[in-house]
Amino acid sequence: xxxxxxxxxxxxxxxxxxxxxxxxxxxxxxxxxxxxxxxxxxxxxxxxxxxxxxxxxxxxxxxxxxxxxxxxxxxxxxxxxxxxxxxxxxxxxxxxxxxxxxxxxxxxxxxxxxxxxxxxxxxxxxxxxxxxxxxxxxxxxxxxxxx
Amino acid sequence: xxxxxxxxxxxxxxxxxxxxxxxxxxxxxxxxxxxxxxxxxxxxxxxxxxxxxxxxxxxxxxxxxxxxxxxxxxxxxxxxxxxxxxxxxxxxxxxxxxxxxxxxxxxxxxxxxxxxxxxxxxxxxxxxxxxxxxxxxxxxxxxxxxx
Amino acid sequence: xxxxxxxxxxxxxxxxxxxxxxxxxxxxxxxxxxxxxxxxxxxxxxxxxxxxxxxxxxxxxxxxxxxxxxxxxxxxx
Amino acid sequence: xxxxxxxxxxxxxxxxxxxxxxxxxxxxxxxxxxxxxxxxxxxxxxxxxxxxxxxxxxxxxxxxxxxxxxxxxxxxx
Numbered sequence: 001x002x003x004x005x006x007x008x009x010x011x012x013x014x015x016x017x018x019x020x021x022x023x024x025x026x027x028x029x030x031x032x033x034x035x036x037x038x039x040x041x042x043x044x045x046x047x048x049x050x051x052x053x054x055x056x057x058x059x060x061x062x063x064x065x066x067x068x069x070x071x072x073x074x075x076x077x078x079x080x081x082x083x084x085x086x087x088x089x090x091x092x093x094x095x096x097x098x099x100x101x102x103x104x105x106x107x108x109x110x111x112x113x114x115x116x117x118x119x120x121x122x123x124x125x126x127x128x129x130x131x132x133x134x135x136x137x138x139x140x141x142x143x144x145x146x147x
Numbered sequence: 148x149x150x151x152x153x154x155x156x157x158x159x160x161x162x163x164x165x166x167x168x169x170x171x172x173x174x175x176x177x178x179x180x181x182x183x184x185x186x187x188x189x190x191x192x193x194x195x196x197x198x199x200x201x202x203x204x205x206x207x208x209x210x211x212x213x214x215x216x217x218x219x220x221x222x223x224x225x226x227x228x229x230x231x232x233x234x235x236x237x238x239x240x241x242x243x244x245x246x247x248x249x250x251x252x253x254x255x256x257x258x259x260x261x262x263x264x265x266x267x268x269x270x271x272x273x274x275x276x277x278x279x280x281x282x283x284x285x286x287x288x289x290x291x292x293x294x
Numbered sequence: 295x296x297x298x299x300x301x302x303x304x305x306x307x308x309x310x311x312x313x314x315x316x317x318x319x320x321x322x323x324x325x326x327x328x329x330x331x332x333x334x335x336x337x338x339x340x341x342x343x344x345x346x347x348x349x350x351x352x353x354x355x356x357x358x359x360x361x362x363x364x365x366x367x368x369x370x371x
Numbered sequence: 372x373x374x375x376x377x378x379x380x381x382x383x384x385x386x387x388x389x390x391x392x393x394x395x396x397x398x399x400x401x402x403x404x405x406x407x408x409x410x411x412x413x414x415x416x417x418x419x420x421x422x423x424x425x426x427x428x429x430x431x432x433x434x435x436x437x438x439x440x441x442x443x444x445x446x447x448x
Contacts, residue, residue, distance in 0.1 A: 021168035028244035031192035038185040045178035064424035097175035130447025131380030143381045144446035211347035277370025278303030290304045291369035
């Protein structure tokens with residue numbers, strides 16, 4: 001199931017609900033699928049020192065991230081019997097309430113889809129060279145740190 | 148966050164990708180959300196004795212299922228700091244490739260959304276009085292049993 | 295006293311009805327005994343009993359206003 | 372020998388550049404020493420070094436064709 005060609009995971013701007021809809025729709029022909037799991041990251045209006053986050057500006061070391069993603073994809077397919085998996089991450093300015101991460105796993109049975117998706121999300125957050133800069137309503141900025 | 152009014156979780160027919168899209172879209176105004184997790188059940192073209200499943204016909208003891216769902220919803224909100232949760236289950240004939248279950252959890256942080264969604268899916272499968280009858284391409288039928 | 299018993303899933307098929315009625319069933323143990331006497335097919339299938347939309351795990355007194363249902367193993371989702 | 376070093380995230384801001392160039396850095400230990408000498412701000416920030424798109428965990432020989440990058444803690448997703 002794994003393929004070695006490098007898929008671009010990066011999207012300029014937010015990931016739209018209609019893009020997600022189309023992605024779900026495309027799977028209706030794959031009738032060996034019984035379960036999908038989808039994780040979505042949404043920009044949260046965090047407050048710090050009386051200021052509120054209005055957007056996150058994402059940048060990445062794209063070449064390295066795509067190489068790493070090939071490795072992660074292969075390891076996930078080796079560890080979980082998935083039908084397919086898809087990862088999309090935003091670049092650029094993403095406003096609060098918009099979606100910046102879309103991780104989608106599909107399998108015959110629920111446990112594999114759910115576990116693979118959770119593992120993928122953790123690995124994306126800890127291993128891909130992507131940086132988010134939080135933009136506050138007074139114009140100040142801080143570099144986000146993943147927990 | 149929990150509310151005691153009984154929400155109908157049942158949909159006649161399959162759950163459409165556009166319904167899922169609209170549900171995601173509605174959450175863009177809730178800027179305290181940082182993570183969504185979505186589980187989708189899709190009808191699988193299982194093979195048994197040389198025959199292939201073409202649809203599952205779902206029926207339910209609806210009154211009891213909705214009562215039970217109120218209880219499950221309250222317990223999930225008590226155990227996980229969620230912003231919201233939504234459950235939709237199909238009734239009637241759902242063809243292979245179509246979606247019959249849509250479980251949607253949202254929280255400030257990913258772990259809560261992911262864990263709550265998995266717990267919800269397990270409880271829906273084991274505790275709600277819903278029955279699926281698999282329809283095969285030769286017209287034969289068998290009652291599905293959840294693993 | 296006549297009691298109405300709702301049927302679901304495979305039980306509808308087996309008994310070829312949406313519900314059945316039974317007389318003189320004062321509690322759920324008596325109900326089960328009479329059901330299996332009247333419908334031997336029920337001895338071969340696994341099911342649980344709900345009274346007023348709750349699964350019962352021990353004997354319970356029944357009245358004409360009780361909502362009784364026979365539930366085969368669930369298979370939603 | 373002159374080596375190009377890509378900068379990302381907060382390091383672009385701190386050094387006010389997308390990349391820097393360093394001379395006479397035969398291996399990654401020498402690179403780190405020279406970097407921190409030239410840019411004292413780098414001693415205050417946590418970052419890792421990637422060579423040819425792999426994070427390094429020990430000293431590694433560098434050449435002019437090496438793709439070197441300084442990576443602050445990741446915060447994607």
